[in-house]
Amino acid sequence: MDRAWIPEGVQRCGAGAFFSWMALWLFVLGAAVSTALLILWKGLNQTNMNDYFGFGAWITVDLGVIALGAGAFFSGFLTYVVRVKELKALINFAVIIGFICYSSALLILTLDIGQPLRGWFGYWFPNIHSMLTEVIFCITLYFTVLTIEYVPLILENRKIYANPVAHTLSHNFHEAMAIFAAIGTFLSFFHQGSLGGMYGVMYARPFAFREGFFVWPWTFFLFIFSAISTGPTFTVLVTMILQKVTKKRLVPRESLSVLAKIAGWLLCGYVIAKTVDTYYWATHILPARGLTFAEQYHGYQYGMWLPFVEIGLCGVIPALILIIRRLRENDKWLALACVLASTGVVLNRFIFTVQTLAMPVYPFDKWYTYFPSWQEWMTSLAVIAYGALIISLSYRYLPVFPYERDLNPPAR
Amino acid sequence: MSEHHEVASKEKYGMVIDLDKCTGCGTCTVACLSENNHYVREDESDKLHSVTWMKVYKVTNGAPFPNTKVAFIPRPCMHCDHHTPCVSVCPVMATDYNPLTGIVSQIYTRCIGCRYCVGACPYHARYFNWWDPVWPEGMHKLLNPDMSPRMRGVVEKCSFCNHRQQKAKDKAYVEGRKELKDGEYVTACAEACPTGAITFGNMKDPESAVAKLIKSPGAFRLLEKLGTEPKVYYLSSESWIRELADNALGRKRTGGLA
Numbered sequence: 318m319d320r321a322w323i324p325e326g327v328q329r330c331g332a333g334a335f336f337s338w339m340a341l342w343l344f345v346l347g348a349a350v351s352t353a354l355l356i357l358w359k360g361l362n363q364t365n366m367n368d369y370f371g372f373g374a375w376i377t378v379d380l381g382v383i384a385l386g387a388g389a390f391f392s393g394f395l396t397y398v399v400r401v402k403e404l405k406a407l408i409n410f411a412v413i414i415g416f417i418c419y420s421s422a423l424l425i426l427t428l429d430i431g432q433p434l435r436g437w438f439g440y441w442f443p444n445i446h447s448m449l450t451e452v453i454f455c456i457t458l459y460f461t462v463l464t465i466e467y468v469p470l471i472l473e474n475r476k477i478y479a480n481p482v483a484h485t486l487s488h489n490f491h492e493a494m495a496i497f498a499a500i501g502t503f504l505s506f507f508h509q510g511s512l513g514g515m516y517g518v519m520y521a522r523p524f525a526f527r528e529g530f531f532v533w534p535w536t537f538f539l540f541i542f543s544a545i546s547t548g549p550t551f552t553v554l555v556t557m558i559l560q561k562v563t564k565k566r567l568v569p570r571e572s573l574s575v576l577a578k579i580a581g582w583l584l585c586g587y588v589i590a591k592t593v594d595t596y597y598w599a600t601h602i603l604p605a606r607g608l609t610f611a612e613q614y615h616g617y618q619y620g621m622w623l624p625f626v627e628i629g630l631c632g633v634i635p636a637l638i639l640i641i642r643r644l645r646e647n648d649k650w651l652a653l654a655c656v657l658a659s660t661g662v663v664l665n666r667f668i669f670t671v672q673t674l675a676m677p678v679y680p681f682d683k684w685y686t687y688f689p690s691w692q693e694w695m696t697s698l699a700v701i702a703y704g705a706l707i708i709s710l711s712y713r714y715l716p717v718f719p720y721e722r723d724l725n726p727p728a729r
Numbered sequence: 730m731s732e733h734h735e736v737a738s739k740e741k742y743g744m745v746i747d748l749d750k751c752t753g754c755g756t757c758t759v760a761c762l763s764e765n766n767h768y769v770r771e772d773e774s775d776k777l778h779s780v781t782w783m784k785v786y787k788v789t790n791g792a793p794f795p796n797t798k799v800a801f802i803p804r805p806c807m808h809c810d811h812h813t814p815c816v817s818v819c820p821v822m823a824t825d826y827n828p829l830t831g832i833v834s835q836i837y838t839r840c841i842g843c844r845y846c847v848g849a850c851p852y853h854a855r856y857f858n859w860w861d862p863v864w865p866e867g868m869h870k871l872l873n874p875d876m877s878p879r880m881r882g883v884v885e886k887c888s889f890c891n892h893r894q895q896k897a898k899d900k901a902y903v904e905g906r907k908e909l910k911d912g913e914y915v916t917a918c919a920e921a922c923p924t925g926a927i928t929f930g931n932m933k934d935p936e937s938a939v940a941k942l943i944k945s946p947g948a949f950r951l952l953e954k955l956g957t958e959p960k961v962y963y964l965s966s967e968s969w970i971r972e973l974a975d976n977a978l979g980r981k982r983t984g985g986l987a
Contacts, residue, residue: 362859367777371844431842431882438821449820521814521851521955607954607976678851681788681985
C-alpha cells in the first residue's frame with residue numbers, strides 16, 4: 318500500500334511485516350517516552366543519581382552516542398573534503414546515524430537537567446569559561462548541520478521529489494554539501510573536544526584532571542581522537558547489521574573496508590596516546606596530589622580491569638584486526654573489531670563519567686557505587702528504539718544507498 | 730590555571746573551625762538548616778539525597794581500642810579562593826565568586842540543574858534538590874524571610890549566610906559606617922556553636938579573630954594539595970587529624986569515616 322513512496326528499482330518487505338516491525342519499536346519508544354514524562358513530572362528523584370553521582374547513565378549514554386555518531390562528521394570530512402570516493406556509498410547512512418545520535422543526545426540532555434524549561438539559559442547566559450557552554454553551542458549547531466545534511470535525502474523521496482520546489486531545494490542542498498561537511502567537521506571537532514575538556518578541567522578531581530597542553534586539557538584531544546577512530550567503526554557495524562537484517566548488500570564491501578582501515582590506523586594512534594596519557598597521569602598528576610594509581614580503582618565495579626579492557630581488549634585488539642587486511646576483509650572479524658571498538662569508547666565515557674565521581678577525594682571518605690534505576694535504563698533504551706525507527710523509515714522510503722540497485726539486481 | 734580573584738578590597742571572609750573544641754553535637758547543622766530554610770524529608774536516613782550545607786563528618790584514627798580516637802569535622806562550602814572549581818565550570822553563571830568578599834554564591838533562579846558544579850567540587854559541598862521543598866503544616870510561619878527557599882531541580886550550597894552580611898551592611902550604613910566591625914557579621918553556625926569551635930570573620934582585617942587563628946601552628950585546610958585554597962581553616966593539636974585532612978602519597982591509610 319505504500320509502494321508509491323518506496324524508491325524505484327529496489328525491493329522492500331511487505332507493508333504488513335514493515336508496520337509490525339515499526340509497531341514493535343513504537344511500543345518500546347512509547348514505554349520509554351512514558352518514563353521520560355514520569356521523570357519530568359516527578360523530577361530526577363526517579364533516577365539513582367545522588368549528590369555523589371551528579372553524572373550517571375544518561376551522561377554516559379550521551380557521551381557514548383556522540384562519540385559513536387562521530388562517524389557522520391568524520392565520514393563527511395573524508396568524503397567531501399579529502400575526497401575518498403569509496404565512502405560516497407555510505408555517507409548518506411553515516412549522516413542518518415549521526416543525526417540519530419546527536420538528536421538523542423540533545424533529548425537526553427534536556428531530560429538530564431533539573432530545570433528543563435531553563436535549557437535555553439545555556440545560550441542566553443553563557444559562561445565562556447565553561448567547557449559545557451562550548452558543548453551546548455557546538456552540539457546544537459552541529460545538530461543543525463546534520464539536519465541540513467539529512468533534509469535533501471528526505472526531499473529525494475520519490476513522492477516528495479516530484480514537487481518542483483523540493484526538487485530544486487534538494488539539488489541546491491547537494492551543491493552546498495561540501496561546505497556543510499566542512500562546517501560540521503569544525504563544529505564536531507570542537508564539541509567532541511569540549512566533552513573531553515569538561516572532565517579534564519576538573520582540577521580538583523584527580524581521576525579526570527588532565528590539564529597542561531598549552532591552554533587545553535589534553536582530554537580535549539583524547540576525546541576527539543577516540544571519537545574519530547571509533548565512530549566510523551560504529552557506522553560500519555550498523556551498516557553490517559542493516560545488511561544482515563535486510564539480507565542485502567547495501568554498500569560495496571570496499572567502502573566498508575576503506576572506512577575500517579582508516580579507523581584502524583586512527584585507533585592505533587589513539588591507543589598509543591591513551592597509554593602515554595595513562596602513564597603520565599599515574600606517574601606525575603596523581604603523585605602531585607598525593608595519590609597513587611592503585612587508589613583510583615576499587616572492587617569489582619571500579620576495578621583495575623577497566624583500563625586493561627578499555628585500552629587492551631577494546632583498543633589494541635580491534636586496532637590490530639582493522640589494520641590487518643586479511644582480518645579486515647573477513648566479515649566476522651570486521652564485525653568483532655567494530656563491536657569491541659564501539660564498546661571501548663562507551664566504556665571510556667563511563668569511566669570518565671562515573672568513576673571520576675565514585676573515587677573518594679577526601680582521604681577519610683569511601684567509595685560509593687552507582688547503578689542506574691529502571692527509569693534511566695528505559696530512557697536510554699529509547700535511543701535504540703528511536704534509532705531503529707528512523708533507520709527503518711529512512712531505509713524503506715529514501716534513496717539512502719546509491720549502489721543498492723546495482724548490488725542487488727532483480728532476479729530474472 | 731592562573732586565575733586569581735585578588736582585587737582591591739578590604740574584605741575576605743573566612744571561617745576557622747577548632748576540631749579540638751568540636752564535640753560533634755550537630756548544633757551547627759541544625760542552625761544552618763533553620764537559618765537557611767532547608768526542608769526536611771520524612772525519612773532523612775539517605776544522606777546521599779539530603780541537603781546538609783553544614784555536614785559533620787565523624788572520623789577515627791583507625792587504631793584499635795583502647796587507642797581509638799574520634800574527631801568531628803564540620804564541613805561547610807569551602808568558598809575556594811583559587812580558580813574556584815564550581816564557578817569555572819557552570820555553563821550559565823549560576824554560581825559566582827564575589828571578589829569583594831571572597832564569597833562564592835549560588836543563584837537558584839539561574840541554575841539549570843546540570844550538576845557540573847557537583848562533579849567539579851571535591852568537597853561534596855554542593856547539593857541538588859531532588860524533591861520539591863515541603864514543610865509540615867504551619868511550619869512556613871517559622872521560615873526565615875531573609876532567605877529564599879530553593880526549588881526542585883537546582884543546586885544549592887552554603888553561602889556563608891550571605892543574607893546576614895547584607896543585614897549587617899544595612900545596619901552599618903544607617904549608622905554612617907562603610908566597614909563592618911569584627912563579629913558584626915557571623916554565620917548562623919558560628920553563632921550557634923555551643924563550644925565556640927567556629928569562628929567567622931574578615932581574614933583581611935588583621936585584628937579579627939579569624940585572621941589571628943589562621944596563623945595558629947595547628948591550622949590546616951582540607952585537601953590543600955588540590956590547590957583550591959579554601960577559606961575554611963581547621964585547627965587541631967592532633968597530628969593524625971591533620972594528616973587525615975589531605976592526601977599523602979604512600980601513607981598507610983588507617984583513619985577514616987567512623
